[in-house]
Amino acid sequence: MSTETVRKRHTGTGAFSTVRQRRRYWILVGALTLLSVVIAVGLVAWDNPVQFGTTGYWRIARMRATNLVVILLVVVCQAVATVSFQSATNNRIITPSIMGFEALYVAIQTAAVFFLGAVGVTTLQGVPQFALMLVLMVGFALMLYGWLLSGKYANLQVMLLVGIVLGGGLGSVATFMQRMLTPSEFDILTAKLFGSVSNADASYLPLAIPLCVAAAGTLWWRSRRLNIVALGKDVTTNLGMNHRREIILILFLVSVLMATTTALVGPLTFLGFLVATLAYQFANTHDHRFVFPVAILTGFVILGGAYFVLKNIFYAEGAVSIIIEAVGGSAFLYVILRKGRL
Numbered sequence: 001m002s003t004e005t006v007r008k009r010h011t012g013t014g015a016f017s018t019v020r021q022r023r024r025y026w027i028l029v030g031a032l033t034l035l036s037v038v039i040a041v042g043l044v045a046w047d048n049p050v051q052f053g054t055t056g057y058w059r060i061a062r063m064r065a066t067n068l069v070v071i072l073l074v075v076v077c078q079a080v081a082t083v084s085f086q087s088a089t090n091n092r093i094i095t096p097s098i099m100g101f102e103a104l105y106v107a108i109q110t111a112a113v114f115f116l117g118a119v120g121v122t123t124l125q126g127v128p129q130f131a132l133m134l135v136l137m138v139g140f141a142l143m144l145y146g147w148l149l150s151g152k153y154a155n156l157q158v159m160l161l162v163g164i165v166l167g168g169g170l171g172s173v174a175t176f177m178q179r180m181l182t183p184s185e186f187d188i189l190t191a192k193l194f195g196s197v198s199n200a201d202a203s204y205l206p207l208a209i210p211l212c213v214a215a216a217g218t219l220w221w222r223s224r225r226l227n228i229v230a231l232g233k234d235v236t237t238n239l240g241m242n243h244r245r246e247i248i249l250i251l252f253l254v255s256v257l258m259a260t261t262t263a264l265v266g267p268l269t270f271l272g273f274l275v276a277t278l279a280y281q282f283a284n285t286h287d288h289r290f291v292f293p294v295a296i297l298t299g300f301v302i303l304g305g306a307y308f309v310l311k312n313i314f315y316a317e318g319a320v321s322i323i324i325e326a327v328g329g330s331a332f333l334y335v336i337l338r339k340g341r342l
Contacts, residue, residue: 015287082272270328
């Protein structure tokens with residue numbers, strides 16, 4: 001038996017260093033997939049008040065299926081965007097939220113109520129308004145990337161810092177306008193500023209789904225390039241790739257995903273961080289072809305499971321985002337304290 005044959009038998013190739021690691025990965029994916037299917041069936045069928053098989057039963061099931069699609073859409077956007085963003089920036093702590101997407105969303109929603117009153121929330125509802133929100137968010141990101149990643153002093157870290165500053169500035173402007181609102185207007189606005197599945201409108205899905213599939217599918221298709229970009233600028237350049245062009249393309253696709261999920265359900269600051277952190281631990285590989293599926297399945301188990309439990313046991317589905325943010329924020333602090341740096 002040749003040395004090469006022995007090596008292949010005892011070690012894996014590519015993403016996994018051993019056959020055992022590869023086997024462990026597929027067992028994990030199978031377990032997460034099974035758990036996801038159970039949660040999905042539970043979300044659609046659990047505690048349906050109408051007799052099974054009747055017209056009313058399937059009508060209720062279809063209504064619940066819409067929430068299921070929204071949850072899956074949010075998870076795909078958050079998981080793929082966060083993993084890609086962290087690889088592009090070579091930092092597993094920062095997330096796309098720091099670039100000001102959520103701050104811009106809050107500022108737009110607040111400005112609508114501030115200038116138009118309570119009717120401002122209604123004004124921002126509808127497919128054209130949803131599309132306009134997406135255009136504004138993606139345009140904001142492209143302006144930032146084009147300005148700070150081109151020219152003589154192009155620098156990714158400066159771009160991140162400027163994004164943080166702009167996000168903080170937009171947040172301050174939104175807070176000022178919120179203080180000027182009447183109590184009734186503020187109550188109406190608050191409901192839109194909490195990330196919630198109930199914020200999503202089914203009429204938005206024909207636009208949101210293609211955007212999500214196209215952006216996430218492109219990032220997965222370019223996984224091998226993303227693997228190289230994650231190694232840093234020097235390695236990427238030495239391998240004959242245009243590092244700046246690759247970064248801009250990745251960040252553009254990330255901005256499409258983040259704009260879609262934020263405009264659809266509202267801010268979910270720490271969901272992506274929580275999902276990405278767990279995915280890295282579970283997948284135990286550098287290859288994004290294998291990290292992305294684990295991140296998506298893990299996110300669905302977390303968000304779908306939390307929604308199912310809070311809705312059917314505690315009757316508080318509106319608190320899902322609060323629980324996710326609390327757990328994700330705690331995980332963020334733990335990682336920061338353990339690493340001792342950003």
